[in-house]
Amino acid sequence: MAMDLKEIETLIKEALPDAVVEIQDLAGDGNHYSATVISNKFFGKSKIEQHKMVYNSLKGKMGNELHALAIKTKEQ
């Protein structure tokens, strides 16, 4: 199972419309990605909450279709 880079970006942007999203396919196998997400919706939230917001935007795909997504979040 694999996921398209664009699909990940679209899902994150749907949930966090202001976000600047940068995704890299780390292994070139459509299964190991890293995402840097910058959004002002992260303000006042803990890192755990910020990462959960990104996970939630992927609607349960994380850990299933998507094996590995390294996340970095930043407030704008």
Place this chain on the structure above:
Amino acid sequence: MEQQTKDLINNEISNNEVCLFMKGTPDAPQCGFSMAVSNMLKILEVKYKGVNVLESSALREGIKEFSDWPTVPQLYIKNEFVGGCDIVKEMYENGELKKILEDKKINFKK
């Protein structure tokens, strides 16, 4: 999640000050992310319990529900979920991990 699984997780995180739910064991991690967190704890000489989620599918799924966090590894310090690989790595790099260990009175190499 079955009560039995919930009890098992609660037991592990209350009986071990530092508890890492991981794929594989501290000596033989089965996944790069689990290995990364495991190594950071080793470098800091933190005494921790590694719980191998690959030993039981109930545990592997249960831990995700328990913390509402979709991935493994998961690090708990004194009953509190600290984060997964990315967060722990960030905290290791910016010194926050040491600060948490200090605040929670866990022995580590300073």
